[in-house]
Amino acid sequence: MTPRPDVSAERKDQILNTAEDVFAERGFDEARMDDIAERSGLSKGAIYWYFKKKDDIIAALLDRVFRRNIESMRAEAARAGSVLDRLAAMGEQTSRDYESMSRLMPIALEFYAVALRQRKVRKHLATMYDEILAIIVPLIEEGIRNGELDDGVDPRQAATLLLGIYEGLGLVWAISPKTVDWKTLGPQAAQMLCDGLKRRGQGKKK
Amino acid sequence: MTPRPDVSAERKDQILNTAEDVFAERGFDEARMDDIAERSGLSKGAIYWYFKKKDDIIAALLDRVFRRNIESMRAEAARAGSVLDRLAAMGEQTSRDYESMSRLMPIALEFYAVALRQRKVRKHLATMYDEILAIIVPLIEEGIRNGELDDGVDPRQAATLLLGIYEGLGLVWAISPKTVDWKTLGPQAAQMLCDGLKRRGQGKKK
Numbered sequence: 001m002t003p004r005p006d007v008s009a010e011r012k013d014q015i016l017n018t019a020e021d022v023f024a025e026r027g028f029d030e031a032r033m034d035d036i037a038e039r040s041g042l043s044k045g046a047i048y049w050y051f052k053k054k055d056d057i058i059a060a061l062l063d064r065v066f067r068r069n070i071e072s073m074r075a076e077a078a079r080a081g082s083v084l085d086r087l088a089a090m091g092e093q094t095s096r097d098y099e100s101m102s103r104l105m106p107i108a109l110e111f112y113a114v115a116l117r118q119r120k121v122r123k124h125l126a127t128m129y130d131e132i133l134a135i136i137v138p139l140i141e142e143g144i145r146n147g148e149l150d151d152g153v154d155p156r157q158a159a160t161l162l163l164g165i166y167e168g169l170g171l172v173w174a175i176s177p178k179t180v181d182w183k184t185l186g187p188q189a190a191q192m193l194c195d196g197l198k199r200r201g202q203g204k205k206k
Numbered sequence: 207m208t209p210r211p212d213v214s215a216e217r218k219d220q221i222l223n224t225a226e227d228v229f230a231e232r233g234f235d236e237a238r239m240d241d242i243a244e245r246s247g248l249s250k251g252a253i254y255w256y257f258k259k260k261d262d263i264i265a266a267l268l269d270r271v272f273r274r275n276i277e278s279m280r281a282e283a284a285r286a287g288s289v290l291d292r293l294a295a296m297g298e299q300t301s302r303d304y305e306s307m308s309r310l311m312p313i314a315l316e317f318y319a320v321a322l323r324q325r326k327v328r329k330h331l332a333t334m335y336d337e338i339l340a341i342i343v344p345l346i347e348e349g350i351r352n353g354e355l356d357d358g359v360d361p362r363q364a365a366t367l368l369l370g371i372y373e374g375l376g377l378v379w380a381i382s383p384k385t386v387d388w389k390t391l392g393p394q395a396a397q398m399l400c401d402g403l404k405r406r407g408q409g410k411k412k
Contacts, residue, residue, distance in 0.1 A: 126382035133385070157394050160378065160385055164395070165367065168374020172366065176332035179339070179366055188363050189370070196402035 012050050015040055016064060019057045024103050028058075028111070058111050059121045061104075066128045069097045070135070077135050083143030084198065087162075088190040090136070094166050095186020098173070112174075133159045140197070149197045158197055165189050218256050221246055222270060225263045230309050234264075234317070264317050265327045267310075272334045275303045276341070283341050289349030290404065293368075294396040296342075300372050301392020304379070318380075339365045346403070355403045364403055371395050 018040040022031045033054055037047040051057045076090045104111070136159035143149035169189065173180035224246040228237045239260055243253040257263045282296040310317070342365035349355035375395065379386035 122381055126385075129378060129382050129385060154390075154394070157391055158398070160375070160391060161371065161395055161398060164374035164378050164386070165371050166374065167377050168370035168372065169366070171373050171377055172335060172370050175328055176335050179332075179335060180370070184360075185363055185366060188360070189367050192364070192367060192399065192402035194402075196398035196400075 008050070011042070011046065012060065015042065015047060015050060016057065016061055019061065020104060033057075055118065059118065059124070062111055062121070063124065063128075065097075065101060066125075069094060070128065070131050072097060073132065073135050077139050083139055083146065083148045084194045086139060087136075087143075087194055087197075088187070091162070091166070091190025091193070092187050095182045095189075098166075098170060098186070099182045129163060132163055136162055143197070147199060150199045153197050158193075162193060165193065214256070217248070217252065218266065221248065221253060221256060222263065222267055225267065226310060239263075261324065265324065265330070268317055268327070269330065269334075271303075271307060272331075275300060276334065276337050278303060279338065279341050283345050289345055289352065289354045290400045292345060293342075293349075293400050293403075294393070297368070297372070297396025297399070298393050301388045301395075304372075304376060304392070305388045335369060338369055342368055349403070353405060356405045359403050364399075368399060371399065 015036065019031075019036050022035050022039060026035065031054070033047060033051075034044065036057070037044045040047065051060065072093045073090050076086055076093050079086055079089070081089075133156065137155045140149060140153065140155040140158050144151050144153060144155065166189070169180050169182075169185065173182070221242065225237075225242050228241050228245055232241065237260070239253060239257075240250065242263070243250040246253065257266065278299045279296050282292055282299050285292055285295070287295075339362065343361045346355060346359065346361040346364050350357050350359060350361065372395070375386050375388075375391065379388070
């Protein structure tokens with residue numbers, strides 16, 4: 001965080017928006033840094049000031065997608081209401097976040113592929129996973145304390161499952177778009193997991 | 207299927223086993239086709255007869271991993287016992303399949319990244335997803351018919367969720383190995399999903 005905002009955040013966003021357009025239209029391999037510069041209305045020098053190469057733009061786009069999702073999850077987690085409702089809302093929000101990216105879907109795998117080959121980006125992804133878990137774990141703990149969730153649930157494992165479901169549905173969706181219909185599957189995923197976590201009538205067997 | 211087995215399946219397996227060793231030791235980028243030829247004890251000509259390039263080996267390794275998992279899921283699905291038990295067993299089997307590949311884990315993402323950039327491999331992955339769904343869907347339908355599972359469950363969506371969970375946990379595991387402990391998380395994933403699918407006491411609200 002800089003003491004006062006300068007234009008660089010705005011400029012970066014402007015470049016990333018343009019990059020999304022160019023990638024979506026031309027595909028990842030065909031898109032050139034020069035295309036992005038031209039379309040953005042900024043000078044080439046300005047583009048290269050912020051991003052040295054196409055891979056850096058990919059990494060920044062991935063970061064932006066995760067940041068948005070983390071912010072929206074955090075907002076859902078902080079709402080009033082039962083833990084189960086908030087978990088379901090977080091799942092639904094995540095589905096909507098995915099859906100809003102459907103324009104990028106044909107190149108989503110390219111994004112991941114490029115990102116995953118860079119150790120630095122991979123580590124960064126791991127810390128974003130940690131951030132997501134840091135939102136979900138306390139929520140599940142709260143649910144166990146207030147009796148909504150089964151006390152046999154391990155908060156960290158359950159949170160990892162939730163994360164895994166959405167990452168996995170995203171992967172399956174990218175590979176086989178017809179298989180995943182976010183509108184119905186997103187909310188159902190959240191609901192089914194909540195049902196699995198829910199406190200059973202008279203305590204738990206075993 | 208050929209009328210009678212020739213040696214090519216065996217040769218291919220031999221090459222793939224060697225390739226796993228070489229990839230695991232040297233990393234994906236450093237491994238050379240020549241290293242694989244030398245180590246396998248086969249002639250270079252033999253290697254290139256079966257696989258034109260490193261990417262073809264990657265695609266074949268990915269195929270082999272999925273084939274094995276599909277076979278073991280099919281075996282679990284065909285067992286006697288309740289649908290819930292069989293679903294749980296399939297989840298546990300999948301976790302064991304993943305664990306047995308842990309040697310390949312550091313390069314698993316490279317595998318996926320290479321595979322996903324090839325449209326042909328991506329389509330092949332999509333058909334393997336279809337095969338997995340074709341095993342799980344009838345099992346869930348059976349569970350709904352015999353009253354084990356809630357009749358509000360959509361078999362295809364539930365099956366897609368199961369697939370998504372395991373693909374997703376694999377992805378999270380590859381990016382952040384410390385986050386996923388297969389020994390505990392694999393069985394718990396299956397259990398939690400089964401709890402979510404299970405028939406509720408006196409029918410379902412809504």
